[in-house]
Amino acid sequence: MSEERTIMHMDLDSFFVSVERLKDPSLLGKPVIVGGVGARGVVSSCSYEARRYGIHSAMPGAQAHKLCPHGIFLPGDYAAYSDYSRRVTQIIADAAPLFEKASIDEFYVDLTGMDKYFGAYRWATELRQKITLETGLPISFGLSVNKMLAKMATNDAKPNGQLMIERGREQEFLDPKPVGKIPFVGEKLEESLNKMGIRTIYDLGQMPQIA
Numbered sequence: 001m002s003e004e005r006t007i008m009h010m011d012l013d014s015f016f017v018s019v020e021r022l023k024d025p026s027l028l029g030k031p032v033i034v035g036g037v038g039a040r041g042v043v044s045s046c047s048y049e050a051r052r053y054g055i056h057s058a059m060p061g062a063q064a065h066k067l068c069p070h071g072i073f074l075p076g077d078y079a080a081y082s083d084y085s086r087r088v089t090q091i092i093a094d095a096a097p098l099f100e101k102a103s104i105d106e107f108y109v110d111l112t113g114m115d116k117y118f119g120a121y122r123w124a125t126e127l128r129q130k131i132t133l134e135t136g137l138p139i140s141f142g143l144s145v146n147k148m149l150a151k152m153a154t155n156d157a158k159p160n161g162q163l164m165i166e167r168g169r170e171q172e173f174l175d176p177k178p179v180g181k182i183p184f185v186g187e188k189l190e191e192s193l194n195k196m197g198i199r200t201i202y203d204l205g206q207m208p209q210i211a
């Protein structure tokens with residue numbers, strides 16, 4: 001048996017939109033879309049209010065405009081985003097001995113060896129609060145035994161939440177989820193799996209091994 005690991009995953013909630021809202025609080029509560037401006041632009045981030053119209057990141061701007069004509073479309077202020085990203089990274093670096101920046105708004109912290117699993121959860125909770133207090137940005141985290149599960153926990157916790165998968169309950173957490181919730185399973189693969197009758201992660205586990 002390998003050593004039990006404790007991994008925290010963190011993700012800033014609709015990061016670009018959250019930064020825009022710090023710059024202009026009148027954007028709070030409104031469908032805000034960053035990107036998708038101009039003929040060939042694509043959405044790079046959108047608020048939860050915009051998601052209700054079916055808008056998601058990587059969607060062509062023209063389609064987003066059609067779905068939500070009264071949405072507030074912003075070109076994006078990438079200097080401000082990287083500035084805030086740096087600030088969040090610094091807070092994490094000051095607190096965590098071992099961390100990895102996975103993208104501009106996403107981080108993993110290795111808390112293996114920290115006294116007790118629940119101690120790690122408390123530590124993670126405090127770090128999350130510190131980030132929001134010092135930057136004004138909402139952030140979510142997940143805690144589990146590996147990176148994939150921690151990231152899936154974060155996705156469940158969003159927006160502005162946190163979730164620990166209790167040790168030993170990983171399979172219970174996974175089984176009922178649609179296969180599309182696995183981070184590396186895209187829309188196309190999910191569709192193919194569904195066509196094979198595989199809808200949940202449990203179904204996937206029932207498949208005979210193909211060597």
Ligand SMILES: [Mg+2]
Nearest residue numbers: 011012014105
């Ligand atoms: Mg994010």
